Amino acid sequence: IMNKKKVYILEDRGILFVQGEDTKEFLQNLITNDINKVNETNSCFASLLTPQGKYLFDFLIIKHKNGYLIDCEKIQTENLYNQLDLYKLRSKVEILNLSNEFVVAAISYEKFLEFKIAEDMPGHTIKYREDPIFLDPRKKELGARIVINLEKLYLSLKKLDLTSSNIDEYYKFSHEIGIPQKNTDQLKNKIFGIECNFEELNGIDFKKGCYVGQENTARIKLKNKLLKRLFPVQLIKGELKDDIIKYNNYDIGKVLIKNKFPFALIKYLNENFDIKNEFKCGDAVIKIIKPIWIK
Numbered sequence: 638i639m640n641k642k643k644v645y646i647l648e649d650r651g652i653l654f655v656q657g658e659d660t661k662e663f664l665q666n667l668i669t670n671d672i673n674k675v676n677e678t679n680s681c682f683a684s685l686l687t688p689q690g691k692y693l694f695d696f697l698i699i700k701h702k703n704g705y706l707i708d709c710e711k712i713q714t715e716n717l718y719n720q721l722d723l724y725k726l727r728s729k730v731e732i733l734n735l736s737n738e739f740v741v742a743a744i745s746y747e748k749f750l751e752f753k754i755a756e757d758m759p760g761h762t763i764k765y766r767e768d769p770i771f772l773d774p775r776k777k778e779l780g781a782r783i784v785i786n787l788e789k790l791y792l793s794l795k796k797l798d799l800t801s802s803n804i805d806e807y808y809k810f811s812h813e814i815g816i817p818q819k820n821t822d823q824l825k826n827k828i829f830g831i832e833c834n835f836e837e838l839n840g841i842d843f844k845k846g847c848y849v850g851q852e853n854t855a856r857i858k859l860k861n862k863l864l865k866r867l868f869p870v871q872l873i874k875g876e877l878k879d880d881i882i883k884y885n886n887y888d889i890g891k892v893l894i895k896n897k898f899p900f901a902l903i904k905y906l907n908e909n910f911d912i913k914n915e916f917k918c919g920d921a922v923i924k925i926i927k928p929i930w931i932k
Contacts, residue, residue, distance in 0.1 A: 655721070
């Protein structure tokens, strides 16, 4: 559980700002979530998929002035910017990369609830000294995020009586509860958005109209074709050099994110898969963690 006194300055997050008279319609036609949910008091989680429904990017969207802030993994910022720019065509939309001006900081769920107007709802957004603070729309256990101008950061943290801590603690916690936030570029084109558990993480709206990749996403859901999911991997021994995961020579999954906080695409309904077992991945021995929020 995150500590109430701690703040994690997520310097590995980037910020884009999208504004202009066509912005709402522009984003609505692209993203997996409904942009109409995003306002002064609510932020959302969403993704951008390929036309086939495969993963490209995921991000958080926060209303800001006359546009939207997009909080994404910093290593993806440039590519996300280019992808949005590609779709812009003649739309009256301006996209700015504000990663050098804004920073994202994470605080605990308990700390967020101490604010007078805070509500206990994922995505709930308040302002503190003009800056948005929102309860993580994926899972509130991840705490809240402040998107703040770099110059104001330290004074705000001091006023809130928060101490900066090692961000690996935050990402380790995120990994344990089953939410990938690091090295997500390794998922690109390799996995369907719905297999990333975006429905359970409040990132896909099945009632909204068309968006890029919608047909396959809807088909997988409606026809119960969701046979594989992205689960965190716990290394028991060795190191992850290979990517195929086996149990008694049966292939039950593939490691997609290999770094410090690994994730694999697992055939979780397969009869050879039992969450209690240990599995082989090359010379490594691993366990698969099934997030408690997955049925």
